[in-house]
Amino acid sequence: MMGRYYLVLIAILVVFAEGCAVSTNPVSGRRRLYGYTWAEERRIGREADQIIVAQYGLYEDSTLTAYVDSLGQVILAHSHLRRPNTPKAFRETPFVFRVLDSPVVNAFALPGGYIYVTRGLLAHLNSEAQLAVVLGHEIAHVAARHASQRAFELQLGQIALLGGAMLGQEVLGVSAENVLQLGGIVAQLLFLKYSRDDERESDRLGVEYAVRAGYDAAEAAAFFHSLKRLSEQHGARLPSFLSTHPDPGEREQTIRMLAARWKQQVGSANQVNQATYYARIEGLVLGDDPRQGYVADGAFYHPTLRFWFPVPADYRVVNQPSQVVLVDREQQAMLVLTLATQPSATEAAQAWAAQEALTILNQGNDHVNGLPAVYVLAEKQASENQTVRVLQYFIEHEERVYSLAGFTQAALYARYEPVFLQVMRGFAPLQDPERLNVQPVRLKIQPATRTAPLHALLPALPEAFTPEAVAIMNQMDLEATVQVGTLLKLPRP
Numbered sequence: 001m002m003g004r005y006y007l008v009l010i011a012i013l014v015v016f017a018e019g020c021a022v023s024t025n026p027v028s029g030r031r032r033l034y035g036y037t038w039a040e041e042r043r044i045g046r047e048a049d050q051i052i053v054a055q056y057g058l059y060e061d062s063t064l065t066a067y068v069d070s071l072g073q074v075i076l077a078h079s080h081l082r083r084p085n086t087p088k089a090f091r092e093t094p095f096v097f098r099v100l101d102s103p104v105v106n107a108f109a110l111p112g113g114y115i116y117v118t119r120g121l122l123a124h125l126n127s128e129a130q131l132a133v134v135l136g137h138e139i140a141h142v143a144a145r146h147a148s149q150r151a152f153e154l155q156l157g158q159i160a161l162l163g164g165a166m167l168g169q170e171v172l173g174v175s176a177e178n179v180l181q182l183g184g185i186v187a188q189l190l191f192l193k194y195s196r197d198d199e200r201e202s203d204r205l206g207v208e209y210a211v212r213a214g215y216d217a218a219e220a221a222a223f224f225h226s227l228k229r230l231s232e233q234h235g236a237r238l239p240s241f242l243s244t245h246p247d248p249g250e251r252e253q254t255i256r257m258l259a260a261r262w263k264q265q266v267g268s269a270n271q272v273n274q275a276t277y278y279a280r281i282e283g284l285v286l287g288d289d290p291r292q293g294y295v296a297d298g299a300f301y302h303p304t305l306r307f308w309f310p311v312p313a314d315y316r317v318v319n320q321p322s323q324v325v326l327v328d329r330e331q332q333a334m335l336v337l338t339l340a341t342q343p344s345a346t347e348a349a350q351a352w353a354a355q356e357a358l359t360i361l362n363q364g365n366d367h368v369n370g371l372p373a374v375y376v377l378a379e380k381q382a383s384e385n386q387t388v389r390v391l392q393y394f395i396e397h398e399e400r401v402y403s404l405a406g407f408t409q410a411a412l413y414a415r416y417e418p419v420f421l422q423v424m425r426g427f428a429p430l431q432d433p434e435r436l437n438v439q440p441v442r443l444k445i446q447p448a449t450r451t452a453p454l455h456a457l458l459p460a461l462p463e464a465f466t467p468e469a470v471a472i473m474n475q476m477d478l479e480a481t482v483q484v485g486t487l488l489k490l491p492r493p
């Protein structure tokens, strides 16, 4: 499975692409050419890990994280990276398993031993056995060094092409695609796309590792079926790995077959552990967590950082742990809110204005809703025939300095300035207790009180949760008969 981390990785991998290396594949034991040495892979993983954590944020539940990590370590112990005849460098590479605070259903691995699952994925799994197969699949990508193999192929001639494709889209160092992470398509086409064979190999190895660890890997087939439904659901946030992985229907079949084969070879592998797993994920945050910012009634509220600002009509809001981005419907203008690292608005403005190739048109001090602020209006030549104009407000609020930047082409600036100012001068401390105390929807495990079709057993659902979405989360059909006592995963407002 792969996430939206390509853009992050590109920069890192290109920097690290120093040459290629002949070394061992821990899975096959054969020597071949890789884009990186194992030591380089570990370095890439370490650096990219920091970016992933900053980008997605970690899910703050140390018990759940420890559980995922300990299961990951068990599966790892049964992988090719921990066998007696495996070279020491691989055997001694520690692995880190993290839970990311994202509602998107995803799991992915970075080279060198970093594995991530989202809370969205954990909510959609039905047992420890399913999680074991997913973790096994990701461990396999690292063990078989798939990223490094693809990186080697890339060095054979695509780096120039990639560089061109990426640089062409940059505007002031912040391209809309970069900010919105929509650029994955370009990146995926050219860069580090695991091949279908890589995915099949990871499925095969993932099942093997899970079975060797004693899990009934056939259980995972049902999860792949629910992934398929997730991708078919209208408006669903698509797990990007679906596009690169074999068809979920095919995977479902293959997983069953592989599980049966490995079980025959290894012997007793019957652990499913649904109740254990459900006990671990009970209380998990479902969907977007409003405490980290939400849009309501024409405004963006951030209860944790205690601020709010108006959202202009026709602007789409993309809220990420490291920034909030507003894009107008025509995609001609964009506002980006980030935290400045300087201790005051004045220092932040000075540091920003000192950037190369920036022409300062105007700057001064202001107050927005009682908060000290400094603004800078500047222009930058983005290309031969395009100049970008940026209005930037630095606002001090509760020990932090917020940077709010509005970007558009210089020629369009007059049209967008009123909107930029509406947002920037609308930035204000959040004091409304109702807004401050907003709570996320959480997962509740509840046994069915009677035997009935699933749809008849569903309680009133919180807004943003459809019966179909809850059915998919439970890996059941809405029409399916549920036996009394069956454990159901339900959203609890």
Ligand SMILES: [Zn+2]
Pocket (backbone or CB within 6 Å): 001, 002, 137, 141, 194, 199, 202, 241, 245
């Ligand atoms: Zn994969």
